[in-house]
Amino acid sequence: MHKNGPIALLFHSLVVAFVLAPLVVVCLVAFTPENTLSIPTTSFSLRWFAAIFQHPDFVPSFYNSLWLATLAATISVALAVPAALAIDRYRFPGRDWLNGLFLSPLIIPHLVLGVALLRLFALIGATGSFAWLVASHVIIVTPYVMRLVMAAFTGMDRSAEQAAETLGASHWTVFRRITAPMILPGITGGWLLAFINSFDELTMSIFVTSPQTVTLPVRMYMYATESIDPMMAAVSALMIALTAGAMLVLDRAFGLDKILVGQK
């Protein structure tokens, strides 16, 4: 294998430091005993973590976001798999148009989408409904799932499906027993990306959430516009810990390489 020279190593280290440093700083600040955003120097304190759980709004918002992201990612997978299958396998009128439609939320600014949906929801009297919030998140996360599932379809050996068919399997059985397991890395990867994107989404959610359906990012945003205190850092640190924990569990259980890259 090719070995990195000292300059390349230095460069790589700088890139990694640039990516990780803000996260490290946020996590450190979360443990400050002070009332301002500062890196703890004399002692560590958990008071800002305790503050989150005493705050009446953060915990419900966290559950809101968790539910929202889970539902949005799952529904989007259920839509994207058949859509990707159709676009990959068949040539039909409107195919390119449909492909473009599914990917368009990537291009449209979330701000525009938020304003448009706010107007739409007001028109149909759905303002503040959780179901419509889920629907709007499905729209913005579907392109991610589509991309990954499409890539999985393109990379798969079609002859395995043909083999199953010649062995007597019906189309549905072929999909259930052969196709779905073979594109599983694409599906799980797409679901994860969708979940993270939905959980993280702020711009559009500001417009389409109501006081009952406020998501965690929106809650944090609203809180931060009023006061900046280390509780924000504590929330961030918790989210980093949760994500890292989830990744670790996934890696142990399935192997991240296998889920996201499809390596065997």
Add this chain to the structure above:
Amino acid sequence: MGFLTLQSLSKVFGDFTAVRDVDLSVAQGEFVSLLGPSGCGKTTTLQMIAGLVEPTKGTITLDGRDITREKPSRRGLGIVFQSYALFPHMTVAENVAFGLEMRKVARPERDRRVSEMLGLVHLASFAERYPRQLSGGQRQRVAIARALVIQPPVLLLDEPLSNLDAKLREEMQFELRRIQRSVGTTTIMVTHDQAEALSISDRVVVMEQGRMTQIDAPYRLYERPATAFISSFVGKMNRIEAVWRGGRAEAAGLGLPSEAASLPDGASIGVAVRPEKILLGAAGQGLFDGTVTSRFFLGSYWLFNVETPVGNVVVSLPNQGAEPVAEGALVSLGWPPESASIVAAAAGAAA
């Protein structure tokens, strides 16, 4: 009427005719190879038999039943794909059991037949492995077992040995033939490798540009190629450009012995002689002399390029142990008349 019959089977893709009016009748238990270069339509023909490609025209009958428009899942044929197409998420045993499962064969019988089949392909101890843990040859045998376990009336093999290295390929040829003999399944194999086709088939079908140009037993194909293309594609062949004069072939003023032919005087022809049919002798003792320009040792035989008045001639000689004539040596060449056939001249033989 054969067990499996193709009647004027054709496939047109847009303005490209991949397969043109193919007629073939295969007897029960027969091993037939479809041989040809890539793009000759042999794989398309196989896929039409399998039901994976719909024929544009023609009919396919299996045991008296018209299966031309039948779904692949209902034909019940066993197919071994070029890539083996194993199910990567299933173990060897699960792969082999899949077809039986689809046929709703009860568990105990399924297990019995799977282990019996794995025994036949010498993979009994690999039942619980995944395909990625197997070598190329083992995967190939799993694919064969999976196709045969459903006891198909016909086994279709699509370039089954092309992904194996040379040594393994040779072993698997005989292995394939052994398995096929022991179960007696009618088999059709697609290949571009003439050695493979000749060594294991009962009959070989040569395809050129979508057409079948010769259907014959392997040795007859080799000895009596129907077209110039076949003579060069199957084995090595020397072609000497000659002119028919006075009832015999002449080249560079030399009379060349050949099989009899009735041709007009002055007709341009080619004389075709296999390298192993040419006798190498001491200078002045054959038909004409030549100089050995290069010599290759190929283990079981030697190959010589000899520069002669009629052009370069390739001669092969079995390895008898001693070292044969060296490069630069003057030798004589000769052959009995029955070893040389008259073929069309090069200009008209651009098939």
